[in-house]
Amino acid sequence: MTTQAKIDAAARLINGAKKIAVLTGAGVSKESGVPTFRDALEGLWARYDPQELATPQAFQRNPKLVWDWYEFRRKMVRKAKPNPGHVALTEIQKRKPDTWIITQNVDDLHEQAGSQNVIHLHGNIASTKCSADCCGKPTLIDLDALPDTLKWDAEKQPPPCPYCGAYARPDVVWFGEVLPADALSHAHDLSVACDVMIVVGTSGLVTPAANLPHYAKRAGAMVVEVNPDHSMISPIADLRLEAPSGQALPRVVERLN
Ligand code: OAD
Numbered sequence: 001m002t003t004q005a006k007i008d009a010a011a012r013l014i015n016g017a018k019k020i021a022v023l024t025g026a027g028v029s030k031e032s033g034v035p036t037f038r039d040a041l042e043g044l045w046a047r048y049d050p051q052e053l054a055t056p057q058a059f060q061r062n063p064k065l066v067w068d069w070y071e072f073r074r075k076m077v078r079k080a081k082p083n084p085g086h087v088a089l090t091e092i093q094k095r096k097p098d099t100w101i102i103t104q105n106v107d108d109l110h111e112q113a114g115s116q117n118v119i120h121l122h123g124n125i126a127s128t129k130c131s132a133d134c135c136g137k138p139t140l141i142d143l144d145a146l147p148d149t150l151k152w153d154a155e156k157q158p159p160p161c162p163y164c165g166a167y168a169r170p171d172v173v174w175f176g177e178v179l180p181a182d183a184l185s186h187a188h189d190l191s192v193a194c195d196v197m198i199v200v201g202t203s204g205l206v207t208p209a210a211n212l213p214h215y216a217k218r219a220g221a222m223v224v225e226v227n228p229d230h231s232m233i234s235p236i237a238d239l240r241l242e243a244p245s246g247q248a249l250p251r252v253v254e255r256l257n
Helices: 004-016 043-047 056-061 063-079 084-095 181-193 209-218 245-254
Strands: 020-024 099-103 118-120 123-130 168-172 196-200 222-226 239-241
Touching (some): 004 222, 004 239, 004 245, 020 181, 056 063, 063 168, 118 181, 222 245
Parallel strands (some): 020 099, 099 118
C-alpha cells in the first residue's frame, strides 16, 4: 500500500504546479469494471488476442467478428460508471484549472465524471465511422439515424455506411493506424509545458502515447505514477503511488490545499 508520506508528497507537487498533464490508461477504468487491455477478457472473447482483433487486417478478414467484439466492449462500457479515481481527477482539475487529461482509453468515463479538457488519443468506442472515411476523416455515422431504406444482414456483416455502403467501424485507433494528428500534437505540447505529469494506469507499452511521460520528464516536469504494478514508465517516475487509482487519488485530493 502507498505510504501517507508519498500521498502527501504527491499533493505537494500538485499544489505547487501551475500546469498539470495527466496521462491515463486502462488501469484508471479497471475499478469501474472495464477490463484493462491486456487482461484476459472473460467469456466468449477470452480465446482471442485483442491485438488480433484491433487491427485493420482483422477487420478486412472478418468485419463481423471485429464489429461484434466492439459491440461486446461497448455494452460493457455503457454499463460502467466513473470510479473514485475518475472523480478525484475531476476534483484536481477544479482545484488546478490548468490541468488536461490525455487518455488512451476509448471509454468516456472521464467525461462522465465531469472532467473537462480531455484529449482522446485512441478514439472513442461510443462513436462509429465509415471504414472508408468517404466524406472526410472521420466520417461519423449515427447508427440511431440510419435511413429505413438501408438494408443489411445484421447476422453476417456490420451496418453499411449510409453515404457509400462501405462497412461501418468503431471510431477507435487500431494497431498500425495513426493517431488523430491534432490530439497527438496537442498532447505533446501539454507534455513538454507541464510542471507535473501524473501517469495513471498504463503499462506504458504502446507508443506514441507512452512517449509523452518521457517528453515531460526531459522538459523538466516531475512525473508521478499511480499504478499498483511496475510499468515501463516506473523507471522515470519521481514518485510512485503503488496502489489502485481509485484508492490512491482520492487520498491525494484529501491533502490538497
Ligand atoms: P494495459 O492493459 O496495457 O495496462 C494497464 C495498466 O493499468 C497496467 O500497468 C496495470 O498494472 C494498471 N492497473 C491495473 N489496475 C489498476 C488500477 N486499479 N489503478 C491503476 N492502475 C491499474 O492498458 P494500457 O496501458 O492503457 O491501444 O494500454 C495502452 C494501449 O494498448 C491501449 O490504449 C490500447 C492497447 O493497445 C489501442 O487500442 C490503440
